[in-house]
Amino acid sequence: xxxxxxxxxxxxxxxxxxxxxxxxxxxxxxxxxxxxxxxxxxxxxxxxxxxxxxxxxxxxxxxxxxxxxxxxxxxxxxxxxxxxxxxxxxxxxxxxxxxxxxxxxxxxxxxxxxxxxxxxxxxxxxxxxxxxxxxxxxxxxxxxxxxxxxxxxxxxxxxxxxxxxxxx
Numbered sequence: 001x002x003x004x005x006x007x008x009x010x011x012x013x014x015x016x017x018x019x020x021x022x023x024x025x026x027x028x029x030x031x032x033x034x035x036x037x038x039x040x041x042x043x044x045x046x047x048x049x050x051x052x053x054x055x056x057x058x059x060x061x062x063x064x065x066x067x068x069x070x071x072x073x074x075x076x077x078x079x080x081x082x083x084x085x086x087x088x089x090x091x092x093x094x095x096x097x098x099x100x101x102x103x104x105x106x107x108x109x110x111x112x113x114x115x116x117x118x119x120x121x122x123x124x125x126x127x128x129x130x131x132x133x134x135x136x137x138x139x140x141x142x143x144x145x146x147x148x149x150x151x152x153x154x155x156x157x158x159x160x161x162x163x164x165x166x167x168x
Contacts, residue, residue: 004096009105012054012067017042019064020056027088032126034086035148035155045069052113053083055105057098065093068102070110070118081116081167087129094128103136107162116167121147121157130158138162 027033
């Protein structure tokens with residue numbers, strides 16, 4: 001699925017900070033996006049995410065419809081080609097191919113950088129995210145049962161990965 005007409009994917013920058021963090025907060029409030037209970041500051045977000053693998057989807061007016069970003073999974077050299085990602089789409093923009101376009105941009109940037117694995121953990125209740133990732137070539141590795149508490153409730157996480165066929 002391609003993004004709606006008039007949507008463009010660009011590198012995320014400080015000018016997108018407020019909208020990116022607002023979308024992140026919306027995902028947190030929905031309860032099935034992350035274990036986080038509050039969005040980071042822009043400084044914390046920017047320090048954690050790899051600059052070359054942060055993208056936003058913008059509409060014609062420049063409004064941010066969603067974002068994707070990646071972090072290294074380890075500082076050990078053996079894992080230099082493995083990142084963990086997050087993708088968030090504004091609730092009003094869902095079902096328009098925004099998530100697919102953002103994942104495509106992430107896959108392109110990571111493969112260009114020699115990254116061979118993109119992984120993430122998704123709550124099993126987040127069926128739309130699991131379906132989105134499956135369409136983008138991710139596979140389920142397994143379920144980490146009762147891996148963490150979210151608002152006092154044990155939650156499972158489905159571990160997914162995409163191994164690049166272009167990076168060996």
